[in-house]
Amino acid sequence: MRDERTIKLLYRFLCKDEKLEQLVLEFKKHKRFWYPEVDVSKLNDRIFELKNEGWIVISITPNSNWLGVVKSYSILLQNNS
Secondary structure: OOOOOOOOEEEEEEEEOOEEEEEEEEEEOOOOOOOOOOOOHHHHHHHHHHHOOOEEEEEEEEEEEEOOOEEEEEEEEEEEE
């Protein structure tokens, strides 16, 4: 997995029974420097790249601040290895 500045690896979990690798990423790319919301088209592009690398997207959860503005997305991925 490539290490990107805007995508942080939060944790990696290996289930020994089913040999499933799960990964949680945080996506934070914005359209412009002071733009308050996440760029959804870049998020879609990143999800497409992850699917091509063999990851299965289990869930995508928006993370918002106390005003309700979406600041990032948490992506739960799974890889059958």
